Amino acid sequence: MNISPPVLSIVAPVYNEQGNIPRLYSEIKRVMEQFGDPWELVLVNDGSRDNSLQEMMTVHEADPRVRIVNFARNFGHQTAVTAGMDFASGDAVVLIDADLQDPPEVILRLVEKWREGYQVVYAVRAERRGESAFKIWTAKMFYRLIYRITDVDIPLDTGDFRLMDRRVVNAVNQMREHNRFIRGLTSWVGFKQTGVEYVRQAREIGETKYPLRKMLRLAIDAITGFSFFPLQVAIYISFVLGVLAVLALPLVVFLRLATSDAFLEGQATTLSVVLILSAFQFFFFFIMGQYIARIYDETRGRPLYVVADTYGIEIEKHTIPARVVAEVPSNRVTKNSDNRTDIEEGSHAIA
Numbered sequence: 001m002n003i004s005p006p007v008l009s010i011v012a013p014v015y016n017e018q019g020n021i022p023r024l025y026s027e028i029k030r031v032m033e034q035f036g037d038p039w040e041l042v043l044v045n046d047g048s049r050d051n052s053l054q055e056m057m058t059v060h061e062a063d064p065r066v067r068i069v070n071f072a073r074n075f076g077h078q079t080a081v082t083a084g085m086d087f088a089s090g091d092a093v094v095l096i097d098a099d100l101q102d103p104p105e106v107i108l109r110l111v112e113k114w115r116e117g118y119q120v121v122y123a124v125r126a127e128r129r130g131e132s133a134f135k136i137w138t139a140k141m142f143y144r145l146i147y148r149i150t151d152v153d154i155p156l157d158t159g160d161f162r163l164m165d166r167r168v169v170n171a172v173n174q175m176r177e178h179n180r181f182i183r184g185l186t187s188w189v190g191f192k193q194t195g196v197e198y199v200r201q202a203r204e205i206g207e208t209k210y211p212l213r214k215m216l217r218l219a220i221d222a223i224t225g226f227s228f229f230p231l232q233v234a235i236y237i238s239f240v241l242g243v244l245a246v247l248a249l250p251l252v253v254f255l256r257l258a259t260s261d262a263f264l265e266g267q268a269t270t271l272s273v274v275l276i277l278s279a280f281q282f283f284f285f286f287i288m289g290q291y292i293a294r295i296y297d298e299t300r301g302r303p304l305y306v307v308a309d310t311y312g313i314e315i316e317k318h319t320i321p322a323r324v325v326a327e328v329p330s331n332r333v334t335k336n337s338d339n340r341t342d343i344e345e346g347s348h349a350i351a
């Protein structure tokens with residue numbers, strides 16, 4: 001079947017979403033009928049352990065506009081989104097969650113703004129349905145913290161649900177850093193950006209793949225990726241302690257000489273001071289460690305992800321082939337009728 005190159009690519013990361021795949025496809029197809037131009041749906045299987053891949057293959061076989069990137073293991077949400085952006089070929093790319101919490105209708109509103117000339121259109125969560133008060137509160141605090149301490153203007157209450165023009169996608173794809181925070185990267189590149197508000201729906205099928213541990217990790221990635229503030233906090237604490245020392249020491253000497261009782265006698269006081277100070281010190285070891293671990297991650301130069309196979313995607317049509325580290329076994333490379341090389345299967349590691 002001959003299909004025209006897509007104008008719009010919709011990218012969805014998938015991790016154990018077997019129940020959502022058929023709905024995701026049918027909803028997107030229904031909405032995209034109103035779009036008019038050719039489109040594609042790039043599904044990135046992030047090492048699902050359920051039947052997600054089989055469900056994806058079924059929709060891919062029925063509709064070749066559905067393309068699949070199958071990871072060799074779970075590499076995490078932000079990495080799956082990165083692969084989707086690498087393999088998308090549209091003039092604009094929309095990132096959407098596979099669980100339909102981001103209603104596909106909103107895509108048309110994003111497209112409208114894109115056609116008005118904006119290069120990044122992000123979807124702002126005006127309301128979040130069906131999530132625990134704890135999740136809503138932590139998310140709210142997270143967005144505000146990031147907004148305050150990072151050097152880029154990352155808009156409040158926006159997830160990854162957004163549209164990016166090809167120029168933005170190319171710029172973001174150039175940045176191969178590990179521990180990625182996609183929202184930060186798309187803000188960092190600049191361009192003309194705007195937001196549209198939407199109501200984030202409850203998840204109907206399956207459960208969240210973001211436990212507290214992963215949320216914290218994303219928060220640390222966001223902070224370390226876009227701010228040096230935590231490294232600078234130590235200097236403020238050192239000022240405060242320094243001032244305390246300058247004031248306290250003469251006072252202690254004076255009280256010691258002037259009063260007959262042994263002032264501040266006892267190990268309890270000393271012990272408390274030592275414990276408090278070492279708590280601060282270990283906290284800053286942790287902070288430094290976070291930055292150092294990320295430096296180490298970059299120096300190892302490992303690929304961001306490893307692709308086990310792709311379906312309906314011609315790898316060398318994308319910007320990554322130069323970065324394919326693990327060579328594809330030559331018997332897996334086939335020539336198309338128009339003499340283009342087509343790699344349907346094989347293992348690729350992408351830096």
Ligand code: UDP
Nearest residue numbers: 013014015046076077080097098208209210
């Ligand atoms: N996801 C993924 N890899 C992961 C975790 C999540 O690809 O390791 C996908 C997941 O399938 C979904 C999207 O990322 O499409 C958002 O995850 P989820 O809905 O669990 O997050 P929440 O909406 O609860 O924040």
Ligand code: MG
Nearest residue numbers: 097099101203
């Ligand atoms: Mg979700």
